[in-house]
Amino acid sequence: xxxxxxxxxxxxxxxxxxxxxxxxxxxxxxxxTGGWRELTGPDLR
Amino acid sequence: MRAVLVGAGAVGARAARQLRSTESLTNLVVVDxxxxxxxxxxxxxxxxxxxxxxxxxxxxxxVVVLTCPGDHRRLAEEALERGAHVVSAADDMDEVxxxxxxxxxxxxxxxxxxxxxxxxxxxxxxxxxxAASAFDVVDEVHVAKAGTGGPACARTHHDALGSWAVDxxxxxxxxxxxxxxxxxxxxxDPVGGQDCYRAALPDAYLLVPAFPGARRVTARMAATxxxxxxxxxxxxRPPHPEGVIGAVRVEVRGQRGSGRDARVLGAVERPAIAAGxxxxxxxxxxxxxxxxxxxxxxxxxxxxxxxPFLQELARRGVxxxxxxxxxxxxxxxxxxxG
Numbered sequence: 001x002x003x004x005x006x007x008x009x010x011x012x013x014x015x016x017x018x019x020x021x022x023x024x025x026x027x028x029x030x031x032x033t034g035g036w037r038e039l040t041g042p043d044l045r
Numbered sequence: 046m047r048a049v050l051v052g053a054g055a056v057g058a059r060a061a062r063q064l065r066s067t068e069s070l071t072n073l074v075v076v077d078x079x080x081x082x083x084x085x086x087x088x089x090x091x092x093x094x095x096x097x098x099x100x101x102x103x104x105x106x107x108v109v110v111l112t113c114p115g116d117h118r119r120l121a122e123e124a125l126e127r128g129a130h131v132v133s134a135a136d137d138m139d140e141v142x143x144x145x146x147x148x149x150x151x152x153x154x155x156x157x158x159x160x161x162x163x164x165x166x167x168x169x170x171x172x173x174x175x176a177a178s179a180f181d182v183v184d185e186v187h188v189a190k191a192g193t194g195g196p197a198c199a200r201t202h203h204d205a206l207g208s209w210a211v212d213x214x215x216x217x218x219x220x221x222x223x224x225x226x227x228x229x230x231x232x233x234d235p236v237g238g239q240d241c242y243r244a245a246l247p248d249a250y251l252l253v254p255a256f257p258g259a260r261r262v263t264a265r266m267a268a269t270x271x272x273x274x275x276x277x278x279x280x281x282r283p284p285h286p287e288g289v290i291g292a293v294r295v296e297v298r299g300q301r302g303s304g305r306d307a308r309v310l311g312a313v314e315r316p317a318i319a320a321g322x323x324x325x326x327x328x329x330x331x332x333x334x335x336x337x338x339x340x341x342x343x344x345x346x347x348x349x350x351x352x353p354f355l356q357e358l359a360r361r362g363v364x365x366x367x368x369x370x371x372x373x374x375x376x377x378x379x380x381x382x383g
Contacts, residue, residue: 037366
């Protein structure tokens with residue numbers, strides 16, 4: 001019974017940890033230089 | 046041009062409108078499983094659009110445009126048997142592979158099966174082709190997209206995030222779990238920075254034949270934390286009739302002269318509008334014999350010079366953009382890994 005309880009607790013902890021890793025944090029930082037410019041005449045030749 | 050459009054949803058209605066504005070169009074048959082929807086589209090367009098019954102396309106068409114949620118392979122085979130070119134806006138990985146398998150049959154019949162002619166894939170393939178024109182050798186192509194078109198597109202994207210992604214790396218396919226590989230991709234304004242993840246996207250299947258020397262080809266889609274958490278569950282609520290503004294971003298890396306460089310192109314538009322436009326112009330090009338070869342392939346492969354195609358899209362309202370200020374550095378080029 002104790003082994004089963006421990007296994008369930010371990011599984012629960014692993015699920016929580018996996019969920020936290022999957023969801024936490026941001027993707028990174030925005031570009032520090034540059035920007036978007038529409039492609040116009042000379043770019044489309 | 047006699048055209049049949051199968052699927053009068055968000056993308057199909059836009060494709061029909063774009064086809065209607067084509068001077069050479071003489072006949073447009075709109076087919077949908079929901080006849081009332083097809084009627085609404087035809088009523089809004091007027092002549093020469095008319096409603097067709099499912100399975101009955103009328104006189105032999107020059108081109109069949111597929112914008113329905115599924116069954117593209119069977120419909121494409123039927124269209125080829127009737128001697129028509131096929132333009133498919135499919136964005137499902139299995140559907141795209143099945144269409145590409147029609148290459149031999151299409152070549153034999155002297156017809157084209159334009160596969161993945163939508164926003165992404167589709168416009169992304171054209172942007173990759175255009176970006177690649179600046180390089181002597183293309184090493185890498187990385188695609189990212191944000192947003193969805195109609196409800197069918199939203200369902201496909203939901204499933205894609207919970208399925209296996211396929212990346213091309215060093216001459217082989219790598220299967221990776223959807224929802225992994227977070228990268229912050231910087232799309233043109235107003236979409237801006239979005240976390241993007243691997244997903245079951247067909248872009249690599251279309252881009253690898255277009256750039257056979259490329260060592261890495263990947264595709265990612267923007268998603269929220271909730272999207273990732275619920276990706277493997279059924280959709281919790283019905284998708285919107287049409288998504289909000291979306292964006293695509295294509296980064297091509299390669300060798301130019303003696304150095305390596307990166308070029309990043311993108312576009313913003315409602316995905317259904319852009320997809321309909323790309324599909325309609327692809328249909329026009331197929332009928333006018335302006336594509337590079339017969340057979341099945343993506344626009345990156347079938348369009349040798351993307352400039353006239355992009356010019357036509359710009360004339361119709363979808364404008365591409367270039368990210369400037371990057372010198373090949375990953376962060377300055379508008380992505381960063383998390």
